Amino acid sequence: MSDISSIPDRPRTLAEKVWDDHLVVKGENGQPDLIYIDLHLVHEVTSPQAFDGLRAEGRPVRRLDLTIATEDHNTPTIDIDKPIADLTSRTQIETLRRNAADFGVRLHSLGDMEQGIVHVVGPQLGLTMPGITVVCGDSHTSTHGAFGAMAFGIGTSEVEHVLATQTLPLKPFKTMAITVEGDLKPGVTAKDIILAVIAKIGTGGGQGYVLEYRGSAIRSLSMEGRMTICNMSIEAGARAGMVAPDETTFAYLEGRPHAPKGQDWDDAVAYWRTLPTDEGAVFDAEVFIDANELEPFVTWGTNPGQGVSLSDVIPTPADIADDNERAAAERALQYMDLQPGTPMKQIPVDAVFMGSCTNSRIEDLRAFASIIKGRKKADGVRVMVVPGSARVRLEAEAEGIDLIVKDFGAEWRFAGCSMCLGMNPDQLAPGERCASTSNRNFEGRQGKGGRTHLVSPLVAAATAIRGTLSSPSDLDAADAQLETTGAEA
């Protein structure tokens, strides 16, 4: 967009192109660049002090038309018409409502059609699009990179900075290519790809980088799948994750409420087609993953890098060479109450959580429903299904997914972050073990003393049926066995 003369003629990566196109001031002598922000998403947890800061300095929001807010982290997922019992939660939400009213920010409150997890709402409205910059006071803003946007989480002072100036002073990020080539086996999903990537490069492996996911396995994913992958870039320590826009991206966007229309659409698509990384562009680092080899993946520890294939066993810390990692593994197994060598599939769970900005879009719910349809959940397992947004919830209900979920014996909830972090009452009890489609298995993340295994929606569904960590293929085997037994009788 900026004047052509400033665009370098060397081959550039997708990330570099988006960066260059948002340069307001090029930083000199080690000073940061000033980068323009196209879209600022706001929620109740990280915005109060930012608005308070504006108020103290008498500053307005510079671009209300590039700012949108929703309530998600603290919202209840049942009895949404009743006052919120927890005082902190209620205060945060009421504060956002007051700030939005005072400053004129568009807000989607609990009960509104467009309310939901901030990272589900942006794409669903068609606000998230290729070649833009997106920020939010939330680390999982990386989700929006699935469209070929540069999207990253920021702190509260930066939220204030963007509200006041619509820009951020930033030093350029390094770039890393993550190439996933090949065909995924049936039952292997985007979630399994990203869990495998994190297990490979480690929770700090992406530090300072923008990850660009490339290769045939990425190209073949839906937008929902790409969002799942970019969402968890932050779990590898990266600033952002990106996927180059293509026909899948354009098809997803076209016709959405805020997607460009008419001539604007044609202009946009023409520009978006120029965004993919140029032939010969150089990344600062490269990682390769063979998609053919991947299996359903599940975590056994207390960080997202501590994962193995579902058909594997819990690793033995004594075998880990690195001192820090060994100590971390020992601590994790103690917290998780697991023994080395135990097959993952023998681990029983108390709860299954189907939701979060990683896996709560309509496609995720469809995948989950396709497995549980016509079955009953395992006795004693609590299963909670939480759509990412009110609109996703309605869409799912129109398809009858709510009935499938209820017949299965699971709870069908209203939209929000819910048990991803348990800021609302949706929490694990101490010692409870959960198969969760969310993104963080940190100690106590889903409730004090709670134990989390990160899984895909398909694994979540199979686990809910069997009561132990399972993949859909285990169900087929069990069904076949049932049939044989039936024939014998």
Added chain:
Amino acid sequence: MEKFTTHTGVAAPLKRSNVDTDQIIPAVFLKRVTKTGFEDALFHGWRQDPEFVLNQDPYRAASVLVAGADFGTGSSREHAVWALRDYGFKVVLSPRFADIFRGNSGKQGLVTGVISEDDAQRFWAAIDAQPGVEMTVDLVTRTATLGDFTAAFDIDDYTRWRLLEGLDDIGLTLRNEDRIAQFEARREAWRPRTTPVS
């Protein structure tokens, strides 16, 4: 942010090292939704003790804190700076600061000057000899003066310049407002707008 050139105010001795941000402001206060009004939270644990320095009459109105080494370590919470500022502190002197705390301070107009261990001891002794004595902190010359004793302090050039000019990060960015406006004038029509569509 107000410009800072010199400041004269009561100096309080905080004879402890490794004052982490949890001690400056305990985590329970992070639930608040405002950016101001944290004066009661400052050193909350310690202030329950009547012997604590800020509970002594001459120091209640202190605005310069002379602390031991490694001030502001631990969690990156910006609230630590807000609490010091809201209490009325304009300057903290210490032989060593944690980086993030120091960065946060610069953004909020709180001067953090690095002095030598010896000078910290000297200031403490001088304050003890004359509780409630005022100190003058001069950012132009980077010196702190108490009675007839003057010590030099360190602060990086960029932060000093911003404090002298009274520029917070936002103020600094808004110096480029014309460039931002020019950029906005060039933005294509297809870029997203959150204005409701009918």
